[in-house]
Amino acid sequence: MLFSLRELVQWLGFATFEIFLHGLALLAFSVLLVLKVDGEASALSWWVVFVPFFAADGLSTYFTAIVSVRLFQDGEKRLAVL
Template sequence: MIFSLNELVHWLGLTIFEIWINLVSLTIFTILLAMKIDNNYFAGNGGWWIIFSPLFIGDGLNTYFCAIIFIRMQMDGVMKSAILRALWSLTFLLLVFVFKYLLCKKLSGQSSLEYSEVLSPVFILLQLIAVRACQLH
């Protein structure tokens, strides 16, 4: 089952620009990951942090974009919608960031967390998306 772009925008609560930023950062991350796995580039202590850096930069850009949208919605006088959108976007970005951070720490050997603990932000995010999808229909 392939979802349409409109369904993804409604269910995830992201704009097309935010989805585009995530796709670009994920593409760069995938190229860096393939380089590490294939030729063992980025060996050393900071290797995984370098590979995950495009994802962290994408999160930062999305947070900046959400702040701009929040300010513009406030200036337009749509306070309730602005607060709800900002709350959802920041929750989404925070959970994704925490997952990436914990995964990077686990892969680099800086943490002794189990993978179920590392994936817990993703489980919470999936539950929130399921609730949001039920509210929209």
């Protein structure tokens, strides 16, 4: 592997869970895209093909909001804003 997990977390600023979440979204998107382009599932709209990315972004935003609220409640206001 080119980068270790620690390096990816540090450079991207994502948590390990978020990297896993976006990786799964990319996998699901890739499968849906291949099915759509090959004509196997031509009834799928492009919105359905991109739903994994939308869902991953929503879950990532929810996860970040929860972490920020918990940091703010613990008195670490500076970290919660970052």
